[in-house]
Amino acid sequence: MDEKPIYHEKQRLQFCLLHALNNLMQVTTCNFLCAIRDVVVKFNLFFVVKEKDSFRRAELDAIAEKLLADDPFRSQWTPLSLIFKPHHNVFTGNYDVNVLIAALESRRKRVVWHDRRNGASSINLAEESLLGIMLNIPVRRFGGVWSGRHWVSLRNINGVWYNLDSDLASPVSFEHQEEMREFLNNVIDQGGEILIILREKL
Incomplete structure (x- = not known):
């Protein structure tokens, strides 16, 4: 039986x-049904079509806006806060970790922040409930003029771990777990954060 191709979205703006x-979810984004869902999410309508595992911009925007509704510091916002909101940028994305956690919890996934003091050796890559790993890494672009953070997903697909970074032209496989642990330790050394994504046990 032919194996399904690895799903890999490329980088666009700050999404x-x-x-x-x-x-991470390895589910091809839908077209017609997701377009309907975007409208539903935006206008808070009742949605009866079965939820897809893939995510769309409208859904992440809605999550970010919901988080804003409970922001205790909203009274301290400036006019720029209408664009550079605490959890995302309304034009380019740039979502934060709170959006990530809420989004994955909506798909019955649990996010565990890895204690960087322990290094990558403490991560059980053979854990049965392990879906994958999300990284938040510092990046510099435009010759170092602009600096920011970048989200990257890693996932074991058919017994092989892959770096699914949207900045890459295509997924890059790790030859073995030790190579991946070295990569993760380098992420920690460079100031990156590691989040373990677990499937909820039924």
Whole structure:
């Protein structure tokens, strides 16, 4: 039986979290039904079509807006806060970890923040409930003029771990777990954060 091709979204603007989530879930984004869902999410309508595992921009925007509704510091916002909101940028994305956690919880996934003091050796890559790993890494672009953070997903597909970074031209496989652990330790050394994504046990 032919294996399904690895799903890999490429980087667009600052929507790296959107791409990383879909690459992690390995579910091709839908077209017509998701377009309907975008309208439903935007206008808070009742939606009866079965939820897809893939994510769309409208859904992440809605999650970010819901988080804003409970922001205790909203009274301290400036006019720029209408664009550069605490959890996302209304034009380019740039979603934060709170959006990531809420999004994955909506798909019955649990996010565990890895204690960087323990290094990558403490991560059980053979854990049965392990769906994948999300990284938040510092990046510099445009010759170092602009610096920010970037979301990256790693996932074991058919027994092989892959780096599904949306900045890559295509997924890159790790030859063995030790190579992946070295990669993760380098992420920690460079100031990156590691989040373990677990499937909820039924």
